[in-house]
Amino acid sequence: MAIDVHAHVLLPEIEEAVAGHPGLAEAQGLDARRNGSAALAVNGPMVGARVPKLTDVTVRLAAMDAAGVDVQLVSPSPGHYHYWAEHQLADRICQLANEGTAAHCAKAPDRLQGLGLIPLQHPSLTPKLLDHALEQGLKGVEISSHAPGRELSDPAYEPLWARAEETGALIFLHPFGCTLDERLDRWYLSNTVGQPTENAVALSHLIFSGVLDRHPGLKLIAAHGGGYLPTHIGRSDHAWRARPDARDCAHPPSSYLKRLYFDSLVHDPYVLRELIRAAGPDRVLLGSDFPFDMGTEDPLGALRTADLPDHDFHAIRGGNAAVLLDLA
Template structure:
């Protein structure tokens, strides 16, 4: 079955909850978004969300579009706008639990077509195991979505070790999807905050995972990187050189390029040549169909875009669904 691992649901009631609980924090976060994106980009994004609101929230519309796209199954995660990385512990727990519950409710309407991912409050490492277990064991989700960083927490942070260990033990998917970029106002025009910012954040976050030895210590981790892993796979040779040349870059046991074959990547790279390179460096068994449904930086025809890359029938079938079928835990509502 054709399975799209990168699709989102918007949870308007969750945003309302956050605005009510911490209006000052919500307002400050909006000011930061304006700094990072610039007014024209925020205005365009607002119009885009309004136009696609039904696709983001309505189950029947989701299923209709999936049928048009030739997608049999979607792996649905909350819109990254629901991370709220500035939230304090009490609010962060409430938000993550509510996001998990609402996502589970959404996919329950079509359990043969939808798989869900929840959220965890990355900015509070001590809470991650509890909320991960809530998502997977209580809500029946296949795993969780995380950003590239939150507050002072990078993915190499030692405080995340219990989270990585429990995720591996549960067989839970961890979907790495950045939101925003810490380059801030340098990217505040031309929509650079997304076009450059997202792949930059992916590359930085994956480098933290690799160079810190997280993947050595937790070989059973199932990490999927959105946007094809950003810039890292196309420039991985520089990472290998640093690993050989610099003692402080030798925190992982093997050359960084070898860890691309221990991760998974979605196919959303917008260029057949880049997709073919990703398959070359990561392996055809490590790439999964992804659309970023239904945002405008995604693909309206993910199956057609994949087939346009002319990868051959065997590789195409693996990326369309075979690889995801092997990756997803059987406890989730559907097994592609």
């Protein structure tokens, strides 16, 4: 099977739930400042044109067939995170996301698997809502690279990592927004530079803080090939060897890449081969970012351009994901 682990669903019921709430306008203003007016002018029509693929299972399956994809792991659009939401609303958003994604996937259960959401801004809610996602038949949850005022290394998330490890739930790391703010507000740098940066920062927090030492069974997939970290991991290894303040993890940072999973969406065959070398061919999974414009409509074609050995090609095409998702 060809299994795409990076595909999204749009859930209008979430946007209906947050409409008019204090904090939404402020969050939208921050997003506007971070992206810039030119990007926002493109984003609206781009997403609008893709609504059928994001919401209609029949349209989704036709697009999958055209791309040669047998199974998608579907996660909510990152715009649904709403990490500004207060406790009660955040709980409601995540329940809607979990139930909505499960209902979408249930329309084609042999082709679609799903991930839910948890509210990183309220760490105390995350284990409960992870369980809620699993109760809906989802494989785990999607998270961003940080919540306001909290990094993924924050001790408040220890119960989340412990519960994810205990249950075998997948954690899909998919950044949304970038903390470099207006420095990236032109030429869509907020995405092209911001997303790989956020991936690298988030993964570095998990590695250097010892989260992966304390939870070696954690199943975490990093979107966008893990951003800049896998191809620049040598600098992290050097810091770990040279500086005592960079040694809170037990082993060189590069060794932890082989405990993580990465999607193949790096837009460059040379970068993909380096990712495979750094993490191992058993740790890379097919990814498309379906159906957004910064993804690819031909993930298998992109994988072929890396000119991999047959064994590695078929492992990344779907063999690795079939094991991870426990698919026959």
